[in-house]
Amino acid sequence: METSIAIRERRSIRQYRPGEIPREDIVSILEAAMMAPSARNARPWTFVVVTDKVTKDKIVKVHPYAKMGAQAECIIIVCGNESLSEYWQQDCGAAIENMLLRAEDMGYGTCWCGMYPNMDRVEPIQDIIGKTEGVPMALITLGIPDEKPEARGKFEESKVRFID
Amino acid sequence: METSIAIRERRSIRQYRPGEIPREDIVSILEAAMMAPSARNARPWTFVVVTDKVTKDKIVKVHPYAKMGAQAECIIIVCGNESLSEYWQQDCGAAIENMLLRAEDMGYGTCWCGMYPNMDRVEPIQDIIGKTEGVPMALITLGIPDEKPEARGKFEESKVRFID
Numbered sequence: 001m002e003t004s005i006a007i008r009e010r011r012s013i014r015q016y017r018p019g020e021i022p023r024e025d026i027v028s029i030l031e032a033a034m035m036a037p038s039a040r041n042a043r044p045w046t047f048v049v050v051t052d053k054v055t056k057d058k059i060v061k062v063h064p065y066a067k068m069g070a071q072a073e074c075i076i077i078v079c080g081n082e083s084l085s086e087y088w089q090q091d092c093g094a095a096i097e098n099m100l101l102r103a104e105d106m107g108y109g110t111c112w113c114g115m116y117p118n119m120d121r122v123e124p125i126q127d128i129i130g131k132t133e134g135v136p137m138a139l140i141t142l143g144i145p146d147e148k149p150e151a152r153g154k155f156e157e158s159k160v161r162f163i164d
Numbered sequence: 165m166e167t168s169i170a171i172r173e174r175r176s177i178r179q180y181r182p183g184e185i186p187r188e189d190i191v192s193i194l195e196a197a198m199m200a201p202s203a204r205n206a207r208p209w210t211f212v213v214v215t216d217k218v219t220k221d222k223i224v225k226v227h228p229y230a231k232m233g234a235q236a237e238c239i240i241i242v243c244g245n246e247s248l249s250e251y252w253q254q255d256c257g258a259a260i261e262n263m264l265l266r267a268e269d270m271g272y273g274t275c276w277c278g279m280y281p282n283m284d285r286v287e288p289i290q291d292i293i294g295k296t297e298g299v300p301m302a303l304i305t306l307g308i309p310d311e312k313p314e315a316r317g318k319f320e321e322s323k324v325r326f327i328d
Contacts, residue, residue, distance in 0.1 A: 001167050030324055034319055048324075050327045051328050101265070102167065132325070155191065
């Protein structure tokens with residue numbers, strides 16, 4: 001899929017239908033994440049991919065906006081390593097955007113659900129997955145989409161200033 | 165350009181050759197930025213696009229790693245609005261990644277230079293562009309590339325854990 005189309009058509013998907021995602025496609029999405037730039041090439045990210053139903057059900061119980069994760073094929077928790085870079089949140093944000101676009105490109109649906117710096121979400125997630133991977137910054141639901149929200153342009157002139 | 169190729173081939177470009185970038189291409193890159201998702205659709209970003217040579221020269225003097233911005237057609241300063249969202253850094257990171265990919269897609273080169281939370285960079289930039297747009301989080305150099313670093317895969321298995 002053309003880059004400009006993936007960027008435009010990617011929307012948050014909250015309805016999923018059953019269907020497996022081959023492991024190599026998940027790996028391809030994670031590779032896209034890791035091809036994002038990071039300050040000083042610190043790569044301050046780690047990924048916990050949850051396909052286990054019991055663990056998914058635990059996760060969606062502690063995050064107020066991730067209920068659809070129970071229906072999605074997997075939940076990917078993106079963890080950041082604060083000790084590697086002061087830019088870790090920005091770098092992980094870029095990595096996540098690559099994941100969302102690569103998933104869109106392959107016909108999958110995703111939804112980015114925020115956690116850090118909301119510790120009411122971070123801590124219960126750490127209790128479920130452990131603390132090995134650093135701070136769970138966000139979770140991404142990934143699955144076969146069962147809705148198709150319309151693409152939309154979003155240029156806002158008021159958010160741009162030119163110094164010519 | 166295919167999404168997967170844009171993701172893989174995007175590299176930080178630090179050598180630029182002279183050449184104009186049509187204003188509509190800059191707008192297209194900014195639109196890509198604004199098509200990134202943001203928590204609660206807060207869209208906590210603003211963009212200051214600097215093509216003025218005098219202002220570019222001032223900017224590259226106060227940022228230790230942005231010298232190539234003087235040769236680039238423009239410098240885009242991405243500002244974040246902390247008051248709109250606690251996720252502003254992550255959201256702006258996603259918006260920047262969209263910019264870099266859309267620029268790659270159109271044959272341009274970019275380099276993302278970090279600023280916030282490094283106040284030694286943020287404050288002098290605010291002195292140059294003013295404080296209207298919130299916190300200058302990062303600057304992106306954008307121009308006609310005069311180097312072509314090789315694409316590279318970057319999957320690191322050690323950064324992934326599956327819970328199946």
